[in-house]
Amino acid sequence: MIHMTDKKANENDKPRIGVFVCSCGSNIGGFVDVPSVADYAKTLPDVVYATQNMYTCAEDGLSNIREAIRKHNLNRVIVASCTPRTHAPLFQATCEGAGLNKYLFTFVNIREHCSWVHMKEKDLASKKAKDLIRMGVARARLLIPQEEAKVEVEPVGLVIGGGVSGMSAAASMADMGFQVHLVEKDGELGGFVRLLNNLYVTEKGAAETIAPLIAKVKGHKNIVLHLNSTVKSVEGFIGNYTVGIAPKGGEEKKSKVGTIVVATGALEFVPEGLYGYNQYPNVVTLTEFEILCKRKTLPKLKSVAFVQCVGSRGQKMSYCSRICCNVAIKNAINIVDNYEGMLGVMEKEGTLIDKIPRQKKATDEILERRRRRRGRGSEGEGDAEEVKLGPSDKIEVTVFNRDVMSYGVEHELTYNKAREKRVKFVRYTVDHLPKVFMEDNQLKITYFHETLKLERTMPVDMVVLSTPLVAQPDAGDLSKMLKVPLGQEGFFLEAHVKLRPVDFATDGIYVAGTCKGPADISESVIQGSAAASRAAIPMAKGYVQAEALSSVVDETKCTGCGTCIEVCPYGALRKNEKGFAEVIIAACKGCGCCGATCPEGAISMTNYTDAQLLAEAKASLDEEV
Amino acid sequence: MADKTSGEWEPKVIGFLCNWCSYAGADLCGVSRYQYPTNIRAVRVMCSTRISPHLVLDIFKAGADGVLLGGCHIGDCHYITGNYYTEKRVRLMKRLLEESGLEADRLRLEWVSASEGEKFSKIVTEFTEHVRKLGPSKVKKDESLMARVAAADDASETFRLRALSGKEFGLVTKGNVYNNKLDPAELDKIIDSATEEEFERSLILELSRTKPRSVKELGGIMELPTDKVLRHIVVLRQKNMITMEHPEGFTPTYKTIEIGGEQ
Numbered sequence: 001m002i003h004m005t006d007k008k009a010n011e012n013d014k015p016r017i018g019v020f021v022c023s024c025g026s027n028i029g030g031f032v033d034v035p036s037v038a039d040y041a042k043t044l045p046d047v048v049y050a051t052q053n054m055y056t057c058a059e060d061g062l063s064n065i066r067e068a069i070r071k072h073n074l075n076r077v078i079v080a081s082c083t084p085r086t087h088a089p090l091f092q093a094t095c096e097g098a099g100l101n102k103y104l105f106t107f108v109n110i111r112e113h114c115s116w117v118h119m120k121e122k123d124l125a126s127k128k129a130k131d132l133i134r135m136g137v138a139r140a141r142l143l144i145p146q147e148e149a150k151v152e153v154e155p156v157g158l159v160i161g162g163g164v165s166g167m168s169a170a171a172s173m174a175d176m177g178f179q180v181h182l183v184e185k186d187g188e189l190g191g192f193v194r195l196l197n198n199l200y201v202t203e204k205g206a207a208e209t210i211a212p213l214i215a216k217v218k219g220h221k222n223i224v225l226h227l228n229s230t231v232k233s234v235e236g237f238i239g240n241y242t243v244g245i246a247p248k249g250g251e252e253k254k255s256k257v258g259t260i261v262v263a264t265g266a267l268e269f270v271p272e273g274l275y276g277y278n279q280y281p282n283v284v285t286l287t288e289f290e291i292l293c294k295r296k297t298l299p300k301l302k303s304v305a306f307v308q309c310v311g312s313r314g315q316k317m318s319y320c321s322r323i324c325c326n327v328a329i330k331n332a333i334n335i336v337d338n339y340e341g342m343l344g345v346m347e348k349e350g351t352l353i354d355k356i357p358r359q360k361k362a363t364d365e366i367l368e369r370r371r372r373r374r375g376r377g378s379e380g381e382g383d384a385e386e387v388k389l390g391p392s393d394k395i396e397v398t399v400f401n402r403d404v405m406s407y408g409v410e411h412e413l414t415y416n417k418a419r420e421k422r423v424k425f426v427r428y429t430v431d432h433l434p435k436v437f438m439e440d441n442q443l444k445i446t447y448f449h450e451t452l453k454l455e456r457t458m459p460v461d462m463v464v465l466s467t468p469l470v471a472q473p474d475a476g477d478l479s480k481m482l483k484v485p486l487g488q489e490g491f492f493l494e495a496h497v498k499l500r501p502v503d504f505a506t507d508g509i510y511v512a513g514t515c516k517g518p519a520d521i522s523e524s525v526i527q528g529s530a531a532a533s534r535a536a537i538p539m540a541k542g543y544v545q546a547e548a549l550s551s552v553v554d555e556t557k558c559t560g561c562g563t564c565i566e567v568c569p570y571g572a573l574r575k576n577e578k579g580f581a582e583v584i585i586a587a588c589k590g591c592g593c594c595g596a597t598c599p600e601g602a603i604s605m606t607n608y609t610d611a612q613l614l615a616e617a618k619a620s621l622d623e624e625v
Numbered sequence: 626m627a628d629k630t631s632g633e634w635e636p637k638v639i640g641f642l643c644n645w646c647s648y649a650g651a652d653l654c655g656v657s658r659y660q661y662p663t664n665i666r667a668v669r670v671m672c673s674t675r676i677s678p679h680l681v682l683d684i685f686k687a688g689a690d691g692v693l694l695g696g697c698h699i700g701d702c703h704y705i706t707g708n709y710y711t712e713k714r715v716r717l718m719k720r721l722l723e724e725s726g727l728e729a730d731r732l733r734l735e736w737v738s739a740s741e742g743e744k745f746s747k748i749v750t751e752f753t754e755h756v757r758k759l760g761p762s763k764v765k766k767d768e769s770l771m772a773r774v775a776a777a778d779d780a781s782e783t784f785r786l787r788a789l790s791g792k793e794f795g796l797v798t799k800g801n802v803y804n805n806k807l808d809p810a811e812l813d814k815i816i817d818s819a820t821e822e823e824f825e826r827s828l829i830l831e832l833s834r835t836k837p838r839s840v841k842e843l844g845g846i847m848e849l850p851t852d853k854v855l856r857h858i859v860v861l862r863q864k865n866m867i868t869m870e871h872p873e874g875f876t877p878t879y880k881t882i883e884i885g886g887e888q
Binding site: 083085109112113114118119120121124125128132135561563566569589590591592593595597598601610613616617618620621 | 637652656667669
């Protein structure tokens with residue numbers, strides 16, 4: 001499984017160091033006395049060659065390095081120029097090209113850390129540049145050639161979760177020609193979207209919309225579908241995971257996979273104890289409302305109130321759930337536009353709202369208020385408008401919100417459309433939350449009118465609570481199994497919020513969809529496809545090359561206490577059959593936490609050993625190496 | 626500062642900067658041409674969590690006037706949790722420095738992100754001036770201070786303190802083997818008392834390395850009650866780290882075993 005590259009270098013060779021001091025035009029040369037620095041470098045121990053270049057990174061500078069390695073038989077190269085964060089790969093490749101192991105290269109930063117920050121003190125800057133090179137020499141003398149491990153990648157993906165994001169990821173990977181195991185804990189694909197009525201912006205039903213995706217996933221020759229199944233165990237590292245997948249009550253079956261996409265989705269927050277939920281019959285959540293609409297089992301309604309941000313934005317959960325404003329707006333439009341179409345057969349079938357109290361006095365009151373409102377506009381046109389508005393005459397929809405967050409182009413247009421259809425948007429503040437209560441067999445909502453500075457009460461037939469998406473309760477188990485982190489709110493945490501949104505910090509594991517935070521369907525599809533393409537990179541390449549930047553365990557010192565295993569954020573340490581700690585090179589990132597932690601001092605880092613770091617640091621204190 | 630003469634003392638400040646945030650921040654500082662004093666010499670490490678107390682204390686032993694550790698902001702660590710450990714370790718380093726008598730504020734931990742170039746220059750300027758005010762480290766000139774800093778270094782390498790500083794973060798956030806999360810303040814107290822004990826024991830070993838010493842003598846040098854010294858010596862003898870020399874008259878003396886420890 002693991003191949004070593006064939007570059008060999010003898011670590012017992014006496015160091016023969018070459019130092020290349022760069023002027024970087026005048027970037028360094030203008031503020032540091034480069035010739036004297038290069039001359040000084042020649043006096044340092046084991047330095048057999050030192051020179052200065054106008055631009056070391058230009059072709060003549062690089063060929064200077066290659067020639068010097070051959071001519072002077074250099075076995076260590078130091079470039080004193082800019083920052084290793086941008087230029088190390090170039091010089092390392094140059095060394096390799098001349099047959100020198102790239103880990104015998106040392107970078108000394110005399111530009112960002114010297115000439116550019118000490119522009120008015122040439123003497124002191126030159127002295128500092130000399131010190132930095134002396135430190136580099138001290139380090140270079142102790143460097144050891146390293147070999148990079150090549151790890152083969154099993155070209156099989158695992159996608160956990162058969163919702164929209166999971167299916168998108170699986171379909172993408174399968175289309176690229178990789179076999180994919182798709183694990184779904186329910187008996188059906190589709191996840192959360194399955195519950196929904198229609199999807200905003202489009203008129204199509206949710207089920208209808210995702211049907212082609214489900215059909216594609218089900219019919220794809222590269223997708224192995226595991227319905228009613230869960231992932232029970234995960235072992236291994238990028239390219240070489242062994243996962244145990246078990247159907248409900250069935251036996252666990254092991255499969256080998258190379259990469260894993262986590263797309264386990266989210267749940268709707270249950271607003272227990274808020275706004276009369278579970279207390280009054282006609283108080284439902286947004287998703288419950290969608291289910292009622294979908295089944296066409298809505299009772300006859302005259303007035304519906306939506307309450308936004310129920311349980312989110314500081315009430316129970318700290319975050320904004322991002323989708324509920326748009327979902328509420330969609331439903332408000334649905335109610336107004338398609339009221340007749342959704343009205344149900346409740347009497348026949350019976351639903352959770354068959355205890356709904358009949359509206360009695362409400363009708364007149366509502367009509368009266370509506371009349372008043374219309375009258376306020378332009379007298380006489382009321383009739384024409386009434387005809388145009390049609391449905392809203394039959395039903396009134398109010399959205400109580402803290403702020404309407406209808407971000408982007410489509411959503412804002414939808415919001416405007418809702419307003420045109422006379423959906424009322426009433427703002428409330430956290431100091432004056434609306435109250436839902438029952439009086440005379442009539443559901444009512446009291447709210448504080450911000451403009452009027454008055455408390456108002458209106459009768460409603462149904463209250464829809466927009467509650468946030470929340471993390472799956474068992475996300476923690478999966479997080480432990482995969483050794484990937486959860487954020488504060490229990491959602492999975494990506495490697496970098498801006499630059500690596502679908503990667504985990506652990507190589508080979510990716511994340512998509514609402515399991516990493518609320519997202520709508522198109523966003524979930526984007527993330528699913530993105531995660532698939534990220535996961536495909538190592539699988540398409542066939543191998544990963546582990547940078548030789550890892551922990552090394554000295555078994556003669558290790559006592560097998562396991563502290564390193566606890567502190568490793570990547571699960572890159574395990575106990576071997578002898579009971580000693582063992583580093584999984586492909587998983588280790590070389591942070592050094594285990595090395596600084598090991599109570600026995602048995603763990604060191606390749607080329608970041610205590611001896612190397614101390615030699616480098618201490619060299620700055622003395623005038624001699 | 627351009628008129629500095631070569632004979633004048635200049636603070637020697639060493640910076641350990643993590644590759645992903647503070648080293649990058651220092652790079653940006655350069656790109657943006659924010660100026661700072663020339664005293665600092667930076668050593669790049671992959672993560673601030675790499676910096677064990679031994680690295681820092683050994684450098685102080687070598688005569689550094691100041692050490693600056695730079696890491697990513699809490700929550701931003703490239704290695705997820707590395708800097709949480711750094712925070713705990715720095716607390717231990719400072720406790721050990723306090724025990725040793727070397728000013729603990731010669732060591733500073735700062736979070737500098739890759740975008741905080743200006744902040745880096747301010748920190749370095751301010752810290753360099755701070756170290757300048759503290760004056761040169763006396764470690765190299767004051768034998769007893771050297772012995773105490775060496776003892777602090779040795780203490781940082783003991784199994785007990787390394788294990789405690791490594792496990793501390795996990796004990797507070799994930800809990801112990803019984804899944805009980807420990808109270809951070811309570812744990813700090815435990816670590817502080819362990820630090821004090823390990824420092825004192827290391828100092829006894831340090832002082833008795835070249836010359837056998839009596840309890841009374843050790844108590845005098847360490848300014849500790851003799852019963853406390855004796856209790857440490859009992860522990861050290863149990864661990865086979867110190868041996869009793871032939872008593873002269875009634876006063877036994879103790880000498881450090883060069884390669885001792887529990888076998």
